[in-house]
Amino acid sequence: xxxxxxxxxxxxxLAPGAYLAYAVYLAFTGGENLLGPDPAQFLSLxxxxxxxxxxxxxxxxxxxxxxxxxxxxxxxxxxxxxxxYFYVCMHLLVFLMFLLQWQWGDIGTEIAERPFITxxxxxxxxxxxxxxxxLNIAQRKLGRNWKRLHRLTxxxxxxxxxxxxxxxxxxxxxxxxxxxxxxLLLGYRLLRKYSKAVQQFSLLK
Amino acid sequence: xxxxxxxEIPSSEITPEAVYxxxxxxxxxxxxxxxxxxxxxxxxxxxxxxxxxxxRAPADINLASKPDWLVxxxxxxxxxxxxxxxxxxxxxxxxxxxxxxxxxxxxxxGKDDPARNARDFSIEPWTVKVEGECAKPGSYSxxxxxxxxTFEERVFRLRCVEAWSMVxxxxxxxxGDLLKRFEPTGDxxxxxxxxxxxxxxxxxxxxxxxxxxxxxxxxxxxxxAMHPLATIxxxxxxxxxxxxxxxxxxxxxxxxxxxxxxxxxVAIRFTKTMPNNTWRDLQASExxxxxxxxxxxxxxxxxxxxxxxxxxxxxxxxxxxxMMFNGYADEVASLYDGMDLRRFY
Numbered sequence: 012x013x014x015x016x017x018x019x020x021x022x023x024x025l026a027p028g029a030y031l032a033y034a035v036y037l038a039f040t041g042g043e044n045l046l047g048p049d050p051a052q053f054l055s056l057x058x059x060x061x062x063x064x065x066x067x068x069x070x071x072x073x074x075x076x077x078x079x080x081x082x083x084x085x086x087x088x089x090x091x092x093x094x095x096y097f098y099v100c101m102h103l104l105v106f107l108m109f110l111l112q113w114q115w116g117d118i119g120t121e122i123a124e125r126p127f128i129t130x131x132x133x134x135x136x137x138x139x140x141x142x143x144x145x146l147n148i149a150q151r152k153l154g155r156n157w158k159r160l161h162r163l164t165x166x167x168x169x170x171x172x173x174x175x176x177x178x179x180x181x182x183x184x185x186x187x188x189x190x191x192x193x194x195l196l197l198g199y200r201l202l203r204k205y206s207k208a209v210q211q212f213s214l215l216k
Numbered sequence: 217x218x219x220x221x222x223x224e225i226p227s228s229e230i231t232p233e234a235v236y237x238x239x240x241x242x243x244x245x246x247x248x249x250x251x252x253x254x255x256x257x258x259x260x261x262x263x264x265x266x267x268x269x270x271x272r273a274p275a276d277i278n279l280a281s282k283p284d285w286l287v288x289x290x291x292x293x294x295x296x297x298x299x300x301x302x303x304x305x306x307x308x309x310x311x312x313x314x315x316x317x318x319x320x321x322x323x324x325x326g327k328d329d330p331a332r333n334a335r336d337f338s339i340e341p342w343t344v345k346v347e348g349e350c351a352k353p354g355s356y357s358x359x360x361x362x363x364x365x366t367f368e369e370r371v372f373r374l375r376c377v378e379a380w381s382m383v384x385x386x387x388x389x390x391x392g393d394l395l396k397r398f399e400p401t402g403d404x405x406x407x408x409x410x411x412x413x414x415x416x417x418x419x420x421x422x423x424x425x426x427x428x429x430x431x432x433x434x435x436x437x438x439x440x441a442m443h444p445l446a447t448i449x450x451x452x453x454x455x456x457x458x459x460x461x462x463x464x465x466x467x468x469x470x471x472x473x474x475x476x477x478x479x480x481x482v483a484i485r486f487t488k489t490m491p492n493n494t495w496r497d498l499q500a501s502e503x504x505x506x507x508x509x510x511x512x513x514x515x516x517x518x519x520x521x522x523x524x525x526x527x528x529x530x531x532x533x534x535x536x537x538x539m540m541f542n543g544y545a546d547e548v549a550s551l552y553d554g555m556d557l558r559r560f561y
Contacts, residue, residue: 038530047327048313048527049380109530117519125517178517182325184425 013083020087024094027061028101051109058105062098063171063189065091070168070196077203078214089145092164096142099135127177134170137163165200168193275312278459280336285359286464290451293367293387301445301547303371309382313527315458319376320479321428322411322418323460330460333419337459344465348408348486351399358464362450364397365389369454370447372470374477375509375542377495380524386468387451392442400438400486408435408491409467410483427498434478435491435505436469437551445470445547471544473507504561508552509542513561 031054034045046053069092076084111117122132141161143149150157172193176186202209296303320330342358367387375381395407411432415421421430440446447468450457457463462479469476475495485491495503502516511521525534541548552560 035530044527044529046530048309048317049327049524050528050530051524051533052378052380054530109533112533112535121519124514127517179427182321182423182425183427184325184423187425 017086017090021090024065024091027057028094028098031057031101051105054105055102055110058098058102059175062095062102063175065095065098066164066168066171067189067192067196069095070164070193074196074199078212080213093142093145096138099138103132103135127174130170130177131174134167134174137167137170141167165197168197275315275331276458277315277455277463278331278334278337279456279463280338281340282456283340283358283464286362286450286456289362289367290387290456291454293369293451293454296369296371296385301544302368304373304383306373306383308371308385309526311453314382314384314452315460317526318460319378319474320460320462321426322421322430322432322480324420325426329420331458334417334459337417337463339459339464342464342482344481345483346398346485347483349401349404349488350486351401352397361394362465365393365448367450370449370468372447372468373542374468374470374474375523375538377473377475377503377507377515377520379518379520379522379538380526380528381536381542382526385453386447386449387454387456388447388449388468390444391446391448391467392444394448395441395484398484398486403488404486405438406435406487406489406491407438407441408433408483408485408487408493409478409481410485411478412480412482428494429497431482432478432494433491433497434467434476434493435487436476439551440469440548443548443551445544471509471541471548473509475503476507506552506557506560508548508557508561509538510540510557510561511538512540513558 034050035054037043037045038050044050069088072084072088072091076082107113107118111121121128123129141163144153144157144160153160172190175189179186199209316331317327318330319327320334323330323333339358344356344358344361345354346356347353367389369385370388371383371385373381373383400407411430412418413421413431420426436446447470448465449462449468450465452458452461457466462477462481465481466479467477467481476493490505493503493505495507496505509520514520520538522535523538525536528534539545
């Protein structure tokens with residue numbers, strides 16, 4: 012039955028995107044509006060939320076693997092990481108297409124002058140080579156350098172968390188949640204590197 | 217696969233049955249916790265962010281009771297004049313959108329949280345405390361405050377600082393007519409307002425993650441408050457205000473960003489010096505006291521040069537250029553003659 016796990020996770024990751032895509036299709040064909048009175052803003056927030064959630068989930072795989080002695084989790088890391096990249100791309104597309112209507116002057120200004128957008132855009136740029144080298148053939152060709160390159164995920168997650176924190180207006184909840192979790196997941200790795208006790212610690216032998 | 221017989225496996229390698237059974241239990245329970253936790257987390261997240269994907273809040277007035285006298289007065293409001301600043305020929309934002317897309321953080325920070333959470337909001341009894349530099353301070357009931365005034369229809373643009381806007385047919389009257397009754401003294405240079413604090417009715421006031429220090433407060437300079445455009449709104453679309461729109465009475469200051477239009481007023485205070493206003497208290501680098509709509513002065517995190525007129529659609533967006541003073545420059549620009557509006561934002 013475990014061969015069903017990967018397709019199941021795939022569908023779960025796809026579900027929010029599929030729903031949003033369907034809502035956009037309805038908007039395009041003049042059907043029911045599922046996105047509220049400010050659909051561009053809503054889409055931007057939703058795609059952003061799923062991007063950071065999946066990025067965090069991909070970061071959580073290694074700690075979970077060690078804490079629960081569960082190497083099987085590694086099977087899903089690439090898929091979840093690529094889905095995170097997918098939602099980041101959707102998030103950027105919504106921003107460019109629906110919020111700024113492809114006005115290149117405005118786009119340049121917004122990226123250059125709004126720090127939270129600058130770091131968001133930087134996170135996107137960092138994820139591009141990671142997505143590009145996600146196939147097995149790239150892993151083989153890069154060898155040890157593949158692991159080094161993919162440590163850039165840490166940078167992308169930090170920038171992503173900062174992007175979320177910087178947009179806070181109403182509630183600290185998102186900032187605390189996403190920032191806190193990213194800090195935990197990266198902190199665990201740091202601890203693990205330098206502490207034998209942490210290396211040997213597992214919640215389940 | 218070579219199947220070893222029992223005899224060939226050293227006993228040290230056989231997982232003790234107890235541990236093996238425990239492992240399955242642990243896995244099962246952790247999966248359940250994981251699934252349940254994710255579900256809980258998602259609904260907690262939805263509750264916090266209000267972005268529930270699958271249900272839109274119903275457009276309802278959400279009041280525990282509707283005072284007959286107030287409903288009658290709202291229905292009997294005089295119509296807006298055909299032309300002039302108290303009316304506009306722009307398309308009205310539908311009631312459904314006006315009453316389900318709100319920034320009213322006392323009820324939650326999602327746009328549909330107020331409509332969802334403001335169930336059975338009680339406006340009877342309602343007291344407004346008047347204090348400060350005036351000759352007639354005191355505790356006034358809602359009837360005392362509102363009955364003496366004739367309600368008018370006032371169709372104003374409302375421009376949120378978040379760069380979206382609506383056109384709303386309010387029901388109300390000029391703030392100045394109300395303030396005059398309390399006889400502000402010569403020392404009353406400003407007037408400050410408070411929103412209700414009631415964590416029973418306003419659940420998000422209990423949140424540990426709220427950025428706001430309740431009560432929500434706003435203020436105006438006295439000449440701004442006495443300007444005929446500054447409005448006390450008691451209704452919209454010829455009915456009384458829904459809870460999520462600031463029942464039973466709120467400010468509408470159409471030439472300023474929406475956060476100045478404080479909702480569910482319980483206190484009016486005449487002050488000598490510039491009073492505190494919540495958003496400036498939170499982040500003075502981004503939100504000022506005057507908060508006049510000004511396309512030339514951007515918010516540090518986004519441009520104010522344009523706005524999305526709601527309801528907007530994805531493929532035919534109503535992105536319009538923001539107007540100075542939200543299009544009320546002819547009426548209010550003189551209040552700010554000689555003022556550097558980049559400095560006094």
